[in-house]
Amino acid sequence: MKELDWALIPILNSQFSILMRGLVIKNTGSWYTVRTEDGRDIESKIKGNFRLKDIKSTNPVAVGDRVVIDINKEGTAFITEIEERKNYIIRRASNLSKQAHIIAANLDQAMLIVTVNYPITTTIFIDRFLATAEAYRVPVKLVFNKIDRYNNEDQRALEYLIELYTSIGYPCSTLCARTEEGLDALKTDLKDKITLLSGHSGVGKSTIINKLVPGVNLRTGDISEYHNKGMHTTTFSEMIPLPEGGYLIDTPGIKGFGTIEMADAEISHYFRELFEYSEECRFNNCTHRHEPGCAVIQAVNDGLISESRYKSYLSILDDRMESKYREEF
Numbered sequence: 392m393k394e395l396d397w398a399l400i401p402i403l404n405s406q407f408s409i410l411m412r413g414l415v416i417k418n419t420g421s422w423y424t425v426r427t428e429d430g431r432d433i434e435s436k437i438k439g440n441f442r443l444k445d446i447k448s449t450n451p452v453a454v455g456d457r458v459v460i461d462i463n464k465e466g467t468a469f470i471t472e473i474e475e476r477k478n479y480i481i482r483r484a485s486n487l488s489k490q491a492h493i494i495a496a497n498l499d500q501a502m503l504i505v506t507v508n509y510p511i512t513t514t515i516f517i518d519r520f521l522a523t524a525e526a527y528r529v530p531v532k533l534v535f536n537k538i539d540r541y542n543n544e545d546q547r548a549l550e551y552l553i554e555l556y557t558s559i560g561y562p563c564s565t566l567c568a569r570t571e572e573g574l575d576a577l578k579t580d581l582k583d584k585i586t587l588l589s590g591h592s593g594v595g596k597s598t599i600i601n602k603l604v605p606g607v608n609l610r611t612g613d614i615s616e617y618h619n620k621g622m623h624t625t626t627f628s629e630m631i632p633l634p635e636g637g638y639l640i641d642t643p644g645i646k647g648f649g650t651i652e653m654a655d656a657e658i659s660h661y662f663r664e665l666f667e668y669s670e671e672c673r674f675n676n677c678t679h680r681h682e683p684g685c686a687v688i689q690a691v692n693d694g695l696i697s698e699s700r701y702k703s704y705l706s707i708l709d710d711r712m713e714s715k716y717r718e719e720f
C-alpha cells in the first residue's frame with residue numbers, strides 16, 4: 392500500500408463527508424440510530440439549527456422517519472434532511488404541555504395493546520388513541536392481551552369491548568403473550584408491514600415482541616401489584632425487524648393520551664359512528680354538546696352510540712377548553 396502523505400490528512404479530515412439515506416430505527420434521547428441503505432447502523436444527531444416546519448415537537452425526528460445523514464470521519468453522523476412523512480402518531484408530550492411528541496412515523500398500521508385488567512386500560516384512553524390514528528389515517532387493530540388473567544367480570548368487560556369496537560369497524564383480537572395463544576394469528580397480520588405497538592406501561596408490548604422475534608431479548612418488567620400499573624420498563628422507541636418480513640416498533644408505555652393538533656370542529660370526524668350521525672344534526676357547526684336538534688345526542692339517548700364513546704369525544708373537546716388533559720386519560 393502506498394504510504395500516506397501526512398500533509399494531506401488535515402485536508403481529508405475537513406472534507407470527509409458522506410451523504411446517505413437511511414431509516415431511523417431507534418431513538419435514545421438525543422441520539423438516533425439510522426440504518427443506512429447498505430445495512431449499517433450509524434449513531435446520528437440532529438444539528439442544532441434543524442427544525443421541522445410547523446410541529447412544536449420534543450422529538451423533531453421519530454422512529455420510522457426516512458432521513459438523509461451526513462457521516463463524519465468518526466463514523467457518527469448528523470441528520471440533515473427528513474423525507475416527508477406518510478403519516479405519524481402524535482400525542483401531547485405531557486399534561487399542561489403545548490409540546491407534541493411524535494410516537495412513530497410512516498406506519499402501515501398500529502396495534503393498540505389493551506388489557507382489561509393488570510393494568511386497566513380505560514375506554515377514554517382507547518378512544519383518544521383511535522381518534523388520533525383516524526386523524527393521520529393509520530389503521531388500528533385492538534389486541535386484548537393477558538386473557539389468562541381475567542376473572543368472570545374482566546371476561547365480561549372484554550366481551551363488551553370487543554363487541555363495541557368491532558361494531559364501529561375496528562378489528563379486535565385476543566392474545567395471551569405468556570402462553571402464546573393467539574400469537575400465530577398476530578404473526579399473519581404483521582408480515583411485511585411496519586407496525587407500531589402502543590398502549591399503557593405493563594400491557595405486554597415488549598413481551599409480545601420477544602415472543603415474535605427470537606433472540607431480541609427486550610427488557611420486560613412486572614407490573615406493580617399494589618398500584619396495578621406497569622413500571623415503565625421500556626424507555627426508548629425501537630424498530631425491530633421481523634423474521635418473516637416487516638418491522639415492529641416497541642415504544643415506552645404511555646400514561647395518558649393527550650390529543651394535539653385537532654380543531655374542535657374536526658374531532659367528531661375522528662369518531663366514525665359520531666360522524667355518521669352528525670350529518671343529521673340541525674346545525675352544521677353542531678358540537679354535539681347541547682345544541683337543539685343534535686342527532687348525535689339523540690343517538691346516544693337511543694343507545695345507538697355508546698355512552699363511553701360519547702364521553703371520550705367530550706373529553707377531547709374539554710382538553711381544548713382547559714388546554715390540558717387529566718393524567719388518567
Ligand SMILES: Nc1nc2c(ncn2[C@@H]2O[C@H](COP(=O)(O)OP(=O)(O)OP(=O)(O)O)[C@@H](O)[C@H]2O)c(=O)[nH]1
Binds near residue numbers: 612
Ligand atoms: N399473565 C400474563 N402476563 C403477561 C402477558 N403478557 C405480558 N405479561 C407480563 O406483563 C408484564 C409487563 O410486560 P412488558 O412486556 O414489560 O410490558 P410493556 O407493555 O412492554 O411495558 P412498558 O415497557 O413499561 O411500556 C411482564 O411481567 C410480563 O411477563 C400475558 O399474556 N399474560
Ligand SMILES: [Mg+2]
Binds near residue numbers: 598610611642644
Ligand atoms: Mg416494554
Ligand SMILES: [Zn+2]
Binds near residue numbers: 673678680682687688
Ligand atoms: Zn350534533
